[in-house]
Amino acid sequence: MRYRHLSTAALALGVVVLTDVLRVFLPSVITIFGQAATTPAELLGAFALGWFVLALAFPPLVRRLGARPVTLAAAVALGGARLALTAAPGGRTQLWLATAGLLAGLLWLAGTAATIGRPVPGLALGIALGAVGHAVLGTYDLVWRGGPVGWAGSVALVAVFLAATAGPARPAEPGGARAWLLAGPALLLTGLVALSPAVAATAASYWRGPGGGLSWPPEPGDVATLPAWAVGIFLLAALGRPPRGRWRLAGPLALVAGAVLFATGDPGLLGPAVVLTAAGTGACLALAGGAPTVVAPPAAAGPPSATVPPSAAASPAVGAPAAPSPGRDPGRASRPGLAAVLGMLLFAVAAVGYYAAYDLGYPNAAVPVAMAALVAAVALGGPRRATSAPPRRWVPGIAAAGGLVVLAATGLPAGVPVPSRPGTPPAAVRVVAYNIRMGYGLDGRFDPDGLARVVARERPDVVVLGEVDRGWLLNGGHDTLALLAARLRMPYVFAPAADPLWGDAVLSRFPVAAARSERLAPAGAPTGAQALGVTVDVGGGARLAVVATHLQPPPGREPVAQARAVAGFALRYAAGLPLVVAGDLNTEPGAPGYAEFTRVGLVDALAAARPLPTSPADEPREQIDHVLVSAGVRPAGPVAPRSTASDHLPVAVTLALP
Incomplete structure (x- = not known):
């Protein structure tokens, strides 16, 4: 035995x-x-x-x-x-x-x-x-x-x-x-x-x-x-x-x-x-x-047995092929x-x-x-x-x-603290947008600690995440969002895009007052896309509408249709509230897809730091990660801190609310 x-x-x-x-x-x-x-x-x-x-x-x-x-x-x-x-x-x-x-x-x-x-x-x-x-x-x-x-x-x-x-x-x-x-x-x-x-x-x-x-x-x-x-x-x-x-x-x-x-x-x-x-x-x-x-069949003599005791079996010598049992080819x-x-x-x-x-x-x-x-x-x-x-x-x-x-496991990423509502609204809100590539850095290592350090250095109040993986076997079965939320001590709202385990998220140190998601029509990228609207209560009766998205353009073309859909959703969702639209838009300033956002009155919050390339992270050449705001929101201090914790750079900006 x-x-x-x-x-x-x-x-x-x-x-x-x-x-x-x-x-x-x-x-x-x-x-x-x-x-x-x-x-x-x-x-x-x-x-x-x-x-x-x-x-x-x-x-x-x-x-x-x-x-x-x-x-x-x-x-x-x-x-x-x-x-x-x-x-x-x-x-x-x-x-x-x-x-x-x-x-x-x-x-x-x-x-x-x-x-x-x-x-x-x-x-x-x-x-x-x-x-x-x-x-x-x-x-x-x-x-x-x-x-x-x-x-x-x-x-x-x-x-x-x-x-x-x-x-x-x-x-x-x-x-x-x-x-x-x-x-x-x-x-x-x-x-x-x-x-x-x-x-x-x-x-x-x-x-x-x-x-x-x-x-x-x-x-x-x-x-x-x-x-x-x-x-x-x-x-x-x-x-x-x-x-x-x-x-x-x-x-x-x-x-x-x-x-x-x-x-x-x-x-x-x-x-x-x-x-x-x-x-x-x-x-x-x-x-x-x-x-x-x-x-092997039982011996002719002696009581019948269904198995051969280990002590009676001759173990094959190491390095020699195992001899087949009698009667078996x-x-x-x-x-x-x-x-x-x-x-x-x-x-x-x-x-x-x-x-x-x-x-x-x-x-x-x-x-x-x-x-x-x-x-x-x-x-x-x-x-x-x-x-x-x-x-x-x-x-x-x-x-x-x-x-x-x-x-009894205590390692599961849970128990993120519930945010408290400030008595008076803050003078400004720090926003970070980051395509996190499922938590994998440019070296191919899974490193949620490295991602969290990059985000935490910007001392954010609101974080917009793209390419969030919550358990795909292909990527190792990690709940990347829960790991980051626990390290940043910020609750999240997650919206699926490709399936229930892949999508976009908004993390906030302020309470979430409302949230809604709208699927975007496919445009050639089967991973899917959506627009997530989250209303955060910054205190004193003031609220901020945040829309997170990751546009998926057709191969070799601009995401014009999806950009138009997100811009329309964002305006309807905000309904007059100060508005932030952020994420990997897969379009550069001045391109047709980007123009769909400025056409409805949204303002480039990163304009003061342009050119601000964000992809690829080791040698950034493209400006495809963006933060856009409604009129009256005043941006300051836009940066794209260098890091190889993802294949994109994060973008961060401080927003003074009207």
Whole structure:
């Protein structure tokens, strides 16, 4: 039994390490290989998918060299790449280290699949452990943090993983190919929605928002409760004994229903989607893991036995290929490794296909639904009698422990202080507008602390943010807005643009009196655009209307239609109040798109500092980030402080209200 426990622990820890590497590899493809959106989306997808296709050569390599030595070598390479990424290399070094770690992780997975015939406990525990750690760290993972805390946690994780992998080898137990095939799809569905703390926190933020599809900071209990339920339900479903008869359909149906709710893009349905997808993914893993393990036939003499005791099994020597069990051909023994790699290829195809839609412009709602249907079909295609579930006494304890850890997590970015209304209005309001590129700097590192420092130096009263990511798996699953709001100690109002997890936000140290968002007609950029109007109460009966937007022009053209729509919305929303329109407008002063704002009487608040280029951040040439104000608002001190915390520079200006 100790071999089974050790191999389960090694698999679970390896899944955590591989997930950490994926959370660096995927955004590095976008921010480093993508070169700030200048690389065609087709080339990005080919680069990302190519490495997963290359891994199809790994199962034959495992069969030729032997699972044990390959698994050990791949584990060392995976752990080394994971630690090297903690050193914060950034740039192309980071990209290639993450790529090497990905290949090592896929090779480790193929080798592990050749020896573990019942992978569901290890896979489920690894997925849940990764989600719990992500939640406890407030979605700001150790791999990005560095420093004493980041290094201590990273070294401990890798050391325990390698120790478990190097432990006594268990007898070869190939099998469970269908469960291994679902490893990649399960990682996708849990990272996309089911066990993503950022998605759950965003769902909770919509519960307490001002309505109309807007959100603002939830209560701390809301942030922790939903992930805790999701982790607990997932573990109960995955590690418990799956039901029989017609009840076998419950889990697959729940999974498909959760994926459908997520695909609708309705912010109010995010919470139910999280719970249903968590329950369904766990249940489908349990059903797929029910395949009986292939074992050697019992000896002719002696009592019959379904398994061979570890002490009676001859462990293969390190460096020698594992001999196939009697009665089993080597090709059949290699199927679990091939299934594991194919599953990860499915992960990559679905992830790239889903998120590439925001660049290429095709509907992507079918992607999570199709993946859920595939998982359900594979799970239901197995035997009706499950044999892979651990003893029942494990299940409630593990599920409860996972949920309690999340509930007790203090790292989740919540509890932003409620602003107080000043007795008299301030003499001036400091406004900062910043396109934050999902929290990634020019070096490709995720650094919310660096972003917060840049903004905080301007001592802002109101902050307008663009390209706000609140849980996209492609970008590492971070709730960038909650992380920044907690560091700046400013509540926010968030408006979705592309989907409920991507859009624009306004942060304010003054109370928010009202908010409204209006979708803009698409103009060639599928990430979508909207105009968010927020009314802030600056005290003494005075109010200021702030409109945040990020215009998306057609390729090679000006965003004239969207600019006209935003200008009209802003004037209607302000209804005579002092007005600020800010954000990445993707148009320069004097251009046709920009003229739509000045045509309605808005004034360039940054004019005194022009030329004031803001993009790209390292060598700014374009003046595309703007602050415009209504007549009577007097701007002063406009700046664009230099920083590489994003691919844009922020712009800041002090506004004296009439």
